[in-house]
Amino acid sequence: FVANCTLQFQELLRTTGASDTFEGWVDLEPEGKVFVVITLTGSFTEATLQRDRIFKHFTRKRQRAMRRRVHLINGHKFMATYLRQPTYCSHCREFIWGVFGKQGYQCQVCTCVVHKRCHHLIVTACTCQNNINKVDSKIAEQRFGINIPHKFSIHNYKVPTFCDHCGSLLWGIMRQGLQCKICKMNVHIRCQANVAPNCGVNAVELAKTLAGMGLQPGNISPTSKLVSR
Template sequence: MVDLEPEGKVFVVIDLSGSSSEAPAGSSENEERVFRQRLGPRKRQGAVRRRVHQVNGHKFMATFLRQPTYCSHCRDFIWGVLGKQGYQCQVCTCVVHKRCHELIITKCAGMKKQEDTVEEPVGSQRFSVNVPHKFRIHNFKVLTFCDHCGSLLWGLLRQGLQCKVCKVNVHRRCESNVAPNCGVDAKAIAKVLSDLGVTPDKICNSALRRKKVQNISYLNKIK
């Protein structure tokens, strides 16, 4: 019996049909749905922030490699099954060993154009590599891996690109991200710099410091 306003009463008759086993099934689904909704906002509560290693504009992060991959610096195979076997730049997608990520001498091809178009006085950049590749579509007769991202060049024909000068092989999707280092032995140069106690990240940081000093002196002259 339900009371009505301002006055009156209504008698309600409820007839339940069906087996008793159906009700718990529906209720369990509702309970499961509510439980998932409550856990949604807390899914990343225990997530760990991945560390970014910046070298010459590259932003390397430890990455789990799901397929056989070669290092774009030393050209050796990146071994490992469990855990994060290598480091990948989140900008240009090049893949290297953990031991090699601090030895990259070329700037990241994905850096902002503003940084590349800034005019610098002669001698302000002590170390720079800028020798563009000359890529052409190529048919590979044997299994070949990309010299940039390190993964396999899939397909039977026209699988990727090859530089006609230094014979570097890359995916077509990787062409725009390849550093202009045609004919440059980056591994040998990095070894010489390492023997001198100089690493590419130190060179990059010193160049940035010189830029800041030059900008400050220029602003002081204007004032």
């Protein structure tokens, strides 16, 4: 996964007007742009005169690529991922079991890893820069959000410890990672910039509370009054 973009066919027809060719820049998610040239040919009447389509069998590799869909939850772009090392879920903190196939879901932007059963329960927004800018520009329209920054510092671990963000092991003998002074969250140094500002928040209990209210955590928009400490 590199980037994703959507171009509505109705918008394409409206933009081209009398012309049969569309040329322009299209915004990509999470960030970037791509220049596309699209030529519209044929019509509904001409379509009946065209010869029948010849369907070709997809290769197994192509079929696997087609099945990898992106799940959009609170700005996260989760995709089923094969985990090559022992990994823990960043939501429920439980081990992600499995040997064959794709055991968990990973956000292609902030790299957090979760169970398949947990990906729709994520209550914090993705921390990618593009999403942060959108939150700041539309703060008056927001209704729910969490903004409690962590206080990380370098930490020496005496026992094997796993990152609470990407779920993988903190490697090394000394200064293996960072630990929050408040909630004791452990993360890689490389993961610090991607960690959501949810210090002290029990994401599992919050998701259960929202579910009890009939709300889907992944479909709640942020609030104009952000929870802060």
